[in-house]
């Protein structure tokens with residue numbers, strides 16, 4: 001979808017902002033560019049909408065060199081969101097969001113109704129529409145910034161540190177909301193941040209840059225955490241990458257045992273006779289109520305008469321990660337994590353040792369399948385390249401010296417675009433066939 005081919009940006013003062021970058025970003029994907037300050041992230045982003053022109057190399061969008069498209073036309077298909085939202089201070093929120101539709105000549109009424117729709121989409125109440133930017137919080141302004149960028153429903157969104165200027169709690173909310181929005185909209189997003197946690201949370205692919213505008217690694221978050229390409233990436237990703245990697249391991253496969261679980265109506269004698277230091281009391285629907293310390297049980301009565309220590313938190317077998325399971329074990333007074341099913345009923349318990357043994361096995365299997373996938377991808381690419389090469393060699397050259405344009409048929413074979421009599425047309429300037 002967006003492709004950088006050996007793209008460099010050098011400034012007259014001798015700075016190399018981006019150095020021979022080759023990268024292909026998938027349609028509908030969310031790619032995060034991350035790295036220390038000054039490593040060329042913003043420059044890379046701005047080369048996509050021609051706010052910065054490369055010194056060398058080619059940026060293409062859906063196979064077309066973007067230099068062939070006039071900048072205003074190109075930008076119509078590319079939303080742009082920046083830090084502090086960049087709203088027009090003297091326009092209402094509604095008019096800020098209506099800016100692009102108005103520029104496209106939509107007419108006031110239609111543009112405003114589109115703007116109202118967009119405000120709702122980003123989770124802002126209609127009452128905000130008539131306010132001015134200064135009357136909104138930083139987080140709300142940022143939502144308006146996103147709504148404005150979506151004005152003309154562009155297929156591509158460029159986002160430059162959009163959530164960096166708000167406090168961590170609002171930031172977390174914006175990130176969650178943004179992920180929800182992306183699930184609905186499937187935009188092709190390029191997102192710049194210096195924060196590796198944000199990159200891992202949001203990106204389905206991450207490009208890590210090092211100083212000097214060099215790409216250090218391009219990978220999925222999971223592979224980046226499991227297999228950093230070198231010491232720089234390992235350092236940048238952080239010491240706790242082992243723990244963070246657990247976010248990508250599903251809790252559903254973790255083995256649980258029955259554990260010391262009793263209804264809260266059970267006599268304390270039953271709890272004592274389990275011979276365990278802690279007993280988990282559950283309600284009639286097996287939902288966990290709290291842990292009773294066996295040593296502190298009252299002499300008689302039921303578990304309802306005992307003091308129950310709070311659980312910390314449980315983890316859901318469907319939906320939570322191994323990280324949540326391990327955290328549940330570490331926070332639990334009994335050191336046992338409580339796994340619950342979709343109804344919140346206790347499915348079983350496990351301690352940190354049991355979990356970590358299972359997690360090690362699960363992540364080894366995940367790494368193995370990721371490696372297999374990578375090998376398959378590479379093999380597919382190599383096969384495609386071989387086909388393209390064969391096509392290039394076999395392409396009949398017309399009298400003017402230009403090759404016949406070829407397209408792929410449904411069966412994956414290369415056939416002339418308009419049949420055998422198709423007039424000779426220009427060959428793809430990238431020289432890579434019709435990919």
Ligand code: ADP
Pocket residue numbers: 011012013015016017018035036037038039040041042043044
């Ligand atoms: P990042 O977004 O990763 O912080 P930038 O892409 O903004 O980095 O900048 C990359 C490098 O290019 C930095 O060293 C920066 O100082 C330099 N740079 C950016 N714009 C210019 C410019 N207009 N003239 C000279 N140097 C620039």
